[in-house]
Amino acid sequence: MLAENNEAELREFCVTLHPSRTADFMDGLTPGEAWQILKHAERSRASEIFGFFDHDFQKQIIETQDREEIALLIAELSSDDRVDLLSDVDEDIKEDLLKRLPVDERRDIMRLSQYPEGTAGSIMATEFMKLPETLTIGEAIREIGKQSEHVETIYYVYIVDDEGHLRGVVSARQLLAGLRNPLTKLSEIMETALISANAQEDQADVVKKVARMDLLAIPVVDDENHIVGIITHDDVIDVVREEAQDDLVRSAAVEPLEDTYLNTSILTFSYKRGLWLLVLFLGSLMTATALQSYDRHLEAWAWLVPFIPMIISTGGNSGNQSATLIIAALVHGEVTVKDWLRVIVREFIMGILLGFKLGFVGYLIVLFFFPSVPGFPQVLIVPLTLVMVILTGTITGATLPLFFKFLGLDPALMSNPFVAGIVDILGIIIYLTIAGFFLPSPFSS
Amino acid sequence: MLAENNEAELREFCVTLHPSRTADFMDGLTPGEAWQILKHAERSRASEIFGFFDHDFQKQIIETQDREEIALLIAELSSDDRVDLLSDVDEDIKEDLLKRLPVDERRDIMRLSQYPEGTAGSIMATEFMKLPETLTIGEAIREIGKQSEHVETIYYVYIVDDEGHLRGVVSARQLLAGLRNPLTKLSEIMETALISANAQEDQADVVKKVARMDLLAIPVVDDENHIVGIITHDDVIDVVREEAQDDLVRSAAVEPLEDTYLNTSILTFSYKRGLWLLVLFLGSLMTATALQSYDRHLEAWAWLVPFIPMIISTGGNSGNQSATLIIAALVHGEVTVKDWLRVIVREFIMGILLGFKLGFVGYLIVLFFFPSVPGFPQVLIVPLTLVMVILTGTITGATLPLFFKFLGLDPALMSNPFVAGIVDILGIIIYLTIAGFFLPSPFSS
Numbered sequence: 001m002l003a004e005n006n007e008a009e010l011r012e013f014c015v016t017l018h019p020s021r022t023a024d025f026m027d028g029l030t031p032g033e034a035w036q037i038l039k040h041a042e043r044s045r046a047s048e049i050f051g052f053f054d055h056d057f058q059k060q061i062i063e064t065q066d067r068e069e070i071a072l073l074i075a076e077l078s079s080d081d082r083v084d085l086l087s088d089v090d091e092d093i094k095e096d097l098l099k100r101l102p103v104d105e106r107r108d109i110m111r112l113s114q115y116p117e118g119t120a121g122s123i124m125a126t127e128f129m130k131l132p133e134t135l136t137i138g139e140a141i142r143e144i145g146k147q148s149e150h151v152e153t154i155y156y157v158y159i160v161d162d163e164g165h166l167r168g169v170v171s172a173r174q175l176l177a178g179l180r181n182p183l184t185k186l187s188e189i190m191e192t193a194l195i196s197a198n199a200q201e202d203q204a205d206v207v208k209k210v211a212r213m214d215l216l217a218i219p220v221v222d223d224e225n226h227i228v229g230i231i232t233h234d235d236v237i238d239v240v241r242e243e244a245q246d247d248l249v250r251s252a253a254v255e256p257l258e259d260t261y262l263n264t265s266i267l268t269f270s271y272k273r274g275l276w277l278l279v280l281f282l283g284s285l286m287t288a289t290a291l292q293s294y295d296r297h298l299e300a301w302a303w304l305v306p307f308i309p310m311i312i313s314t315g316g317n318s319g320n321q322s323a324t325l326i327i328a329a330l331v332h333g334e335v336t337v338k339d340w341l342r343v344i345v346r347e348f349i350m351g352i353l354l355g356f357k358l359g360f361v362g363y364l365i366v367l368f369f370f371p372s373v374p375g376f377p378q379v380l381i382v383p384l385t386l387v388m389v390i391l392t393g394t395i396t397g398a399t400l401p402l403f404f405k406f407l408g409l410d411p412a413l414m415s416n417p418f419v420a421g422i423v424d425i426l427g428i429i430i431y432l433t434i435a436g437f438f439l440p441s442p443f444s445s
Numbered sequence: 446m447l448a449e450n451n452e453a454e455l456r457e458f459c460v461t462l463h464p465s466r467t468a469d470f471m472d473g474l475t476p477g478e479a480w481q482i483l484k485h486a487e488r489s490r491a492s493e494i495f496g497f498f499d500h501d502f503q504k505q506i507i508e509t510q511d512r513e514e515i516a517l518l519i520a521e522l523s524s525d526d527r528v529d530l531l532s533d534v535d536e537d538i539k540e541d542l543l544k545r546l547p548v549d550e551r552r553d554i555m556r557l558s559q560y561p562e563g564t565a566g567s568i569m570a571t572e573f574m575k576l577p578e579t580l581t582i583g584e585a586i587r588e589i590g591k592q593s594e595h596v597e598t599i600y601y602v603y604i605v606d607d608e609g610h611l612r613g614v615v616s617a618r619q620l621l622a623g624l625r626n627p628l629t630k631l632s633e634i635m636e637t638a639l640i641s642a643n644a645q646e647d648q649a650d651v652v653k654k655v656a657r658m659d660l661l662a663i664p665v666v667d668d669e670n671h672i673v674g675i676i677t678h679d680d681v682i683d684v685v686r687e688e689a690q691d692d693l694v695r696s697a698a699v700e701p702l703e704d705t706y707l708n709t710s711i712l713t714f715s716y717k718r719g720l721w722l723l724v725l726f727l728g729s730l731m732t733a734t735a736l737q738s739y740d741r742h743l744e745a746w747a748w749l750v751p752f753i754p755m756i757i758s759t760g761g762n763s764g765n766q767s768a769t770l771i772i773a774a775l776v777h778g779e780v781t782v783k784d785w786l787r788v789i790v791r792e793f794i795m796g797i798l799l800g801f802k803l804g805f806v807g808y809l810i811v812l813f814f815f816p817s818v819p820g821f822p823q824v825l826i827v828p829l830t831l832v833m834v835i836l837t838g839t840i841t842g843a844t845l846p847l848f849f850k851f852l853g854l855d856p857a858l859m860s861n862p863f864v865a866g867i868v869d870i871l872g873i874i875i876y877l878t879i880a881g882f883f884l885p886s887p888f889s890s
Contacts, residue, residue: 018638020658052657145622154618155600155661172617173599177590193463211686212497213465214679216600216661233678234659240682241656244689245773251696252769252861253762261774262784266791270798273766277835280762281803284755285810291751292817305750306736309757309869310729316758317698317725317862321718324697328690329706339707346711353715358726365730372737390722416697416861417762424754 007040014041014049023052031060039069047076056263058085063093071100080125080235083112112229120206121199123239124220124229129157131186133167138182141175156217158227159190166219166227168192196221199228206231207239208333246412247331251324253280253417276417283421287312287428303372304435307382308428315389315427316420318354322347322397323419330401330411337406340399347398351391358390359383378438385434389427396423452485459486459494468497476505484514492521501708503530508538516545525570525680528557557674565651566644568684569665569674574602576631578612583627586620601662603672604635611664611672613637641666644673651676652684653778691857692776696769698725698862721862728866732757732873748817749880752827753873760834760872761865763799767792767842768864775846775856782851785844792843796836803835804828823883830879834872841868 014022014037026034026049034057038046050058050073062070062085074082074097086094086109098106108126115121129151131140140157148154157175159168168190178189196219197206210218210231220229246256255272257264291308326343329335335343363383366373373379397419401411459467459482471479471494479502483491495503495518507515507530519527519542531539531554543551553571560566574596576585585602593599602620604613613635623634641664642651655663655676665674691701700717702709736753771788774780780788808828811818818824842864846856 016638018640018658020640021638141621141624145624148618148622154621172621173593176586176599176617176621177593179586179590193461193466195463195465211679211682213463216678233661233682234656237656237678237682237685240685240689241777244685244692245777247689248693248696248773248776249769251693252765254766254770257770260777260779261770262780262787262791266794266798269795270802273763273795274799274802277759277762277766277799278803278806281755281759281806284758285814287754287758288751288815291754292815305753306733308750308753309732309736309873310726312754312758313729313732313761313862313866313869314722314726316761316865317722318718320697320862321699321722324694325699325702325706328693331693332686332690332705334705335707342707346707346714349711350714350718353711354719354722357715357719358723361723361726369730370733370737417758417765420761420865421758424758428754 010037010040013037014045019045019048020052022049026053031057031064035061035065038073043072043076047073051077051081055085055088059088062089062097067093067096068100071097075101075105078125079108079112079127079229080123083109083122087113115199118203119199120197120201120203120220120231121229123203123235124199124231125235126229127151128217128219128227128230129154130160130164130227131157131170133159133161133185133187133190135186136182137175137178137184137186137189140170140186141179141182144172144175153217153230153232156219156230157186158219158230159186160227164226166194166196166221166225169194169219194219196225196227197231198223203239204243207236207243210236211240247327250410250412251327251415253277253415276415280417280421284424286425290425290428290432301435301439303370303374304381304431306370306372307385308431311382311385311389311431312424312427314358314386315393315423318351318390318393319397319419319423320393320416322350322394323401323416324397326398326401327411330405337402340402340406343398343402344395347394348391351394352387354394355387355390359387362386381431381435381438385427385431388430388434389423392426392430393419393423396426455482455485458482459490464490464493465497467494471498476502476509480506480510483518488517488521492518496522496526500530500533504533507534507542512538512541513545516542520546520550523570524553524557524572524674525568528554528567532558560644563648564644565642565646565648565665565676566674568648568680569644569676570680571674572596573662573664573672573675574599575605575609575672576602576615578604578606578630578632578635580631581627582620582623582629582631582634585615585631586624586627589617589620598662598675598677601664601675602631603664603675604631605672609671611639611641611666611670614639614664639664641670641672642676643668648684649688652681652688655681656685692772695855695857696772696860698722698860721860725862725866729869731870735870735873735877746880746884748815748819749826749876751815751817752830753876756827756830756834756876757869757872759803759831760838760868763796763835763838764842764864764868765838765861767795767839768846768861769842771843771846772856775850782847785847785851788843788847789840792839793836796839797832799839800832800835804832807831826876826880826883830872830876833875833879834868837871837875838864838868841871 026037038049041049098109112126127150129144129147131143144154144157155172157170158166159170161167170186170190174189178184195209195213195215197209199220199222206218217230217232219227220231222228249256253276257272326335366379366382400419405411471482483494486494543554557571572595574589574592576588580588589599589602600617602615603611604615606612615631615635619634623629640654640658640660642654644665644667651663662675662677664672665676667673694701698721771780805828811824811827845864850856
């Protein structure tokens with residue numbers, strides 16, 4: 001279509017499909033080609049389609065296409081999206097674009113840019129319906145009809161007093177149901193038991209509130225209770241997904257990324273991964289130190305060596321299972337620090353159950369498949385170690401995230417590799433100690 | 446308040462706060478006490494507050510309180526919530542309650558219960574606005590005013606033809622904006638570029654669609670395109686959170702739970718964890734077998750033993766990092782199977798970078814802190830192994846999830862412990878092979 005420059009078809013393409021579908025179909029075009037197509041749509045439609053492009057593709061279009069036209073598009077984008085986008089655009093281009101924007105838009109962008117990443121303010125939009133409490137239902141509906149194109153949602157209308165303090169909320173549902181009494185004042189029907197967020201609040205907390213209360217949008221206020229923005233359901237879903245991804249990545253001892261996997265430079269990765277890998281590596285040297293003391297007496301102990309990896313990996317796995325279960329339960333509020341005793345008792349029983357299960361299997365395997373292992377009672381060393389190591393794993397794995405939470409830290413910092421690292425060292429010590437009961441001590445010889 | 450049976454205050458308590466707050470404040474009461482308080486609220490308010498209780502608390506109330514009154518409450522709950530709840534209630538009590546419900550409600554519950562867990566049908570609600578395309582805007586608004594109490598959302602009104610086929614959608618925003626032309630037909634203003642979900646579709650896919658397109662709600666249709674329900678933004682958030690928790694738990698080789706951590710019985714856990722733990726345990730025996738062949742020649746090789754845990758844990762950690770990053774990127778659509786070559790090249794470079802970094806640190810440490818290690822060239826065994834093991838970790842960790850995705854399986858099945866287990870075995874083989882170049886072979890002596 002683009003090659004033929006078929007105007008009618010291009011316009012049709014921008015209008016008939018859902019904007020997100022149109023955006024999907026344009027995948028693979030160059031920024032210039034995409035921009036050519038968007039010019040065939042009405043400006044509001046073009047900005048909708050543009051909103052569904054990848055963040056990077058948006059950035060490329062902005063940095064390469066005609067500045068004057070781009071400024072018109074930016075004026076049309078929703079306030080939260082454009083702040084997000086401009087923060088990644090080349091500084092000179094951003095300056096140039098800001099100059100071309102109407103003064104209201106420019107101020108809005110500057111104000112929103114001031115909220116630090118991760119706060120409610122940084123994800124809120126400033127296009128919301130705000131009406132004085134003295135209006136009637138009839139007047140309010142006329143007002144909504146006028147403003148509806150410029151706001152993110154008309155489904156909640158926020159009611160303010162003369163100084164802009166948030167007083168209440170009226171839903172579009174209430175307004176429609178109240179159409180029979182158009183002269184009723186908004187102050188009479190508004191809901192005053194209102195949930196709001198402070199602009200400086202952590203976005204993760206705000207999202208939890210919205211999810212808990214099944215809200216469509218939450219108003220954001222400053223310290224004096226002036227309404228300054230709203231966060232809508234779609235932003236909430238984005239944050240929930242983002243936080244979940246961070247939790248997952250952190251569980252493998254990687255610092256959460258600011259960008260997508262493919263857009264993160266290898267050097268950034270090498271830093272975000274290397275640091276923790278090095279810390280874990282230095283920690284694991286303790287196992288080497290522990291084992292080294294047995295070095296000179298390996299004759300009687302030699303048959304123990306092949307089981308070392310198996311023992312520490314089994315301990316690490318049981319520790320990871322417990323830690324991840326507890327972290328997931330803490331994140332979702334299913335478990336709180338108050339439940340610590342219950343959690344530890346459960347994990348203790350779990351450790352015993354799993355330990356004896358695997359210990360028994362281990363006993364049979366050692367007995368039948370490893371002829372190098374001496375007979376009774378030494379044959380018990382590996383199975384007993386398995387029981388103890390699995391138990392250590394479940395208890396360590398459950399305790400550490402709870403302890404971190406108790407200290408006010410993020411329990412997800414107690415990632416799998418850390419738990420595994422600690423259980424590794426304990427596992428080696430347990431193995432050597434149990435072996436010491438059954439074998440001549442390396443120190444006594 | 447309850448002790449004094451202060452009617453006015455109890456009613457006040459149920460009305461002034463947001464229902465979720467009222468529910469929060471009732472935490473700690475017995476089911477009987479909570480039910481006493483709810484009776485002071487209007488039925489619709491009581492059902493809202495009830496909806497914010499814990500699933501278990503809801504179940505306890507239903508199972509212990511007066512059946513006739515509970516049936517009235519259930520009739521008031523939203524269709525998706527009550528199906529969810531009744532599926533967990535004792536079978537006899539459920540039967541008894543169903544008998545007491547109006548026939549329409551009973552049929553609705555039976556129909557919704559038929560959708561298997563995890564499908565769009567299982568999370569949809571059946572209270573939605575459905576209007577014929579022949580209505581005018583004015584008629585539609587009157588109709589909404591009448592029905593609005595009984596539907597989940599009025600913000601999308603679905604337009605159907607005579608046979609109930611989904612034809613389009615009109616938003617409340619459009620209706621309010623169209624109030625000036627009340628005689629316009631809905632068919633003229635409805636949006637026909639409609640996104641819908643099939644009732645049998647995987648809920649995770651539906652949620653991705655809604656999140657991608659920033660929808661408030663998505664209509665659910667059967668195979669003949671009859672609209673049968675809707676899924677609203679709050680259900681979407683719940684599913685996103687649930688799926689994220691499942692991913693996290695699966696990353697530690699635990700089968701996702703059906704219930705919360707504390708409500709899952711220890712025996713269920715012991716099964717969900719024990720199975721994978723056993724599989725991993727049996728896998729790790731391969732490291733024991735590999736090491737065993739070197740048993741009889743430990744004299745010259747003895748100094749290598751203390752480094753075994755460190756080497757395999759470092760390999761496992763680098764593998765976990767890569768696997769988790771790739772899984773998170775696949776889940777969020779940042780990476781697709783098509784990107785496999787790019788991913789592997791990146792992870793190869795990453796492996797080399799990280800490998801040399803840790804290898805160098807390892808070299809210095811072996812040199813200065815481990816006097817048992819022989820001089821050059823044997824001192825190179827541990828550092829070289831670290832480079833190779835880290836590289837094996839990054840490449841294995843990146844390849845396995847991609848390969849699982851390519852096979853059409855869930856990449857999250859390639860959990861951390863599996864990657865670590867595979868890298869463990871490879872690590873031992875690499876260690877012994879590299880050592881073989883520098884030391885007299887155990888087989889040649």
